[in-house]
Amino acid sequence: xxxxxxxxxxxxxxxxxxxxxxxxxxxxxxxxxxxxxxxxxxxxxxxxxxxxxxxxxxxxxxxxxxxxxxxxxxxxxxxxxxxxxxxxxxxxxxxxxxxxxxxxxxxxxxxxxxxxxxxxxxxxxxxxxxxxxxxxxxxxxxxxxxxxxxxxxxxxxxxxxxxxxxxxxxxxxxxxxxxxxxxxxxxxxxxxxxxxxxxxxxxxxxxxxxxxxxxxxxxxxxxxxxxxxxxxxxxxxxxxxxxxxxxxxxxxxxxxxxxxxxxxxxxxxxxxxxxxxxxxxxxxxxxxxxxxxxxxxxxxxxxxxxx
Numbered sequence: 001x002x003x004x005x006x007x008x009x010x011x012x013x014x015x016x017x018x019x020x021x022x023x024x025x026x027x028x029x030x031x032x033x034x035x036x037x038x039x040x041x042x043x044x045x046x047x048x049x050x051x052x053x054x055x056x057x058x059x060x061x062x063x064x065x066x067x068x069x070x071x072x073x074x075x076x077x078x079x080x081x082x083x084x085x086x087x088x089x090x091x092x093x094x095x096x097x098x099x100x101x102x103x104x105x106x107x108x109x110x111x112x113x114x115x116x117x118x119x120x121x122x123x124x125x126x127x128x129x130x131x132x133x134x135x136x137x138x139x140x141x142x143x144x145x146x147x148x149x150x151x152x153x154x155x156x157x158x159x160x161x162x163x164x165x166x167x168x169x170x171x172x173x174x175x176x177x178x179x180x181x182x183x184x185x186x187x188x189x190x191x192x193x194x195x196x197x198x199x200x201x202x203x204x205x206x207x208x209x210x211x212x213x214x215x216x217x218x219x220x221x222x223x224x225x226x227x228x229x230x231x232x233x234x235x236x237x238x239x240x241x242x243x244x245x246x247x248x249x250x251x252x253x254x255x256x257x258x259x260x261x262x263x264x265x266x267x268x269x270x271x272x273x274x275x276x277x278x279x280x281x282x283x284x285x286x287x288x289x290x291x292x293x294x295x296x297x298x299x300x301x302x303x304x305x306x307x
Contacts (some may be wrong), residue, residue: 008032008092015045018055018231021098023105024086027217028075031101033226037282039255040267046274048252050298052099054286057301059101061294062228064304066194070187072223073103073214078303106214106222111172112156112164113184118207120145120234120247123154126166134166141220142149145207146243151192153185158212183221184213195228202292204250205241209233250289254281 010030014021017038022030033052037044060077076082079097085092086102116123116133123133124144131137133154142148155172156164173181188211196206210232212225226232230251237248258278259265265272290298 011087012150017041018052019225024102024179027105028085029103029105030082030086030089030096031103031225032096033099033101037255039252039254039259039271042261042267042269042271043275044255044271046279048255048279048282050283051286053298054290055226055231056099056101058229058290058293059183060304061301062195063223063249063306065198066191066223067304067306069190069194070142070223071216071220072227073106073216075104075307076100076303076305077101078305081303081305085198098196103224104216104222106216106224108158108212108214109176109180109221110158110168110226111175111184111213112158113188113211114154114156114208114214115151115188115211116148116154116208117192117196118145118147118205118234120207122166123208134168136168143244145245145247151189151196153188154208155184156210157230162221179223187211187213187223188222191223191227194221195233199235199293200238202295203238204292205238207234207236207247230286235289250285250292252282252285254278254285 010022010024012020013023018034018036020032024030033055035047035049035051037048037051038138056077058072061076063072077100080100082100119127119142126133127138127142131140133152139149153169154166154252155169156166158164169181176184184304191211192209195209199206209228211223211227214222214224216222235250237250240248255274255278258274262272287298
């Protein structure tokens with residue numbers, strides 16, 4: 001599904017790399033997860049079939065497993081339930097069914113709440129250069145993709161364009177106040193432990209992940225956006241895990257690998273076309289992580305009821 005394909009009779013208030021957000025009432029939003037894929041902050045010409053479905057249904061599955069632990073913004077991902085509430089969406093149903101979340105409107109907290117159990121990606125690069133993460137000193141002797149002594153809360157800014165930037169917990173306190181900063185950190189650790197423990201039972205390592213939060217109009221702090229998906233998290237198969245080695249991430253890694261191998265692309269638009277094999281392999285990875293975590297195929301998923 002490309003940007004131009006989504007024609008929904010409500011105002012679009014935000015378009016991200018993957019999600020399009022529509023204001024459907026004074027208190028509700030419709031978040032449509034497209035099949036768009038980005039790498040190096042560039043949206044690619046080809047889409048990854050069924051990716052949006054995986055992101056939507058996996059988020060709903062995780063939130064169902066967390067329903068007794070925290071408040072979240074999700075009302076429904078069920079197509080018929082959404083139509084019951086918003087019957088004017090019927091004509092455009094093929095553009096949003098199975099890939100949309102009807103959610104409570106919130107005022108987003110402008111901090112990405114990242115939790116890392118392993119040191120990889122940008123965190124490894126900073127540690128290798130300075131022995132720190134977001135300016136805070138880490139123990140010596142860590143190795144790339146190795147486990148940390150304990151999970152680390154590694155927040156960042158929420159950039160509207162370009163890259164997010166790591167910030168210290170002290171900076172989060174300055175932005176949000178001490179009480180809320182502590183609550184964001186505690187909730188983030190709780191959700192990470194929940195996801196990591198469950199993934200471990202399924203033979204999967206949750207290396208790191210990010211969460212977003214927002215304030216409901218009644219003042220409640222809600223978990224928002226996607227949760228513990230392959231777009232927001234780094235999942236590795238435990239059976240092949242070797243610290244210090246490159247890990248076969250269960251996400252869009254085939255896209256990154258393909259683009260990295262193109263020496264004459266400068267990581268700026270316009271991007272090169274993906275091959276059919278890369279698209280197919282990437283879809284397979286998204287379907288695989290959904291199946292291995294939930295224990296069911298995407299087409300057999302039963303939408304949970306939240307309200």
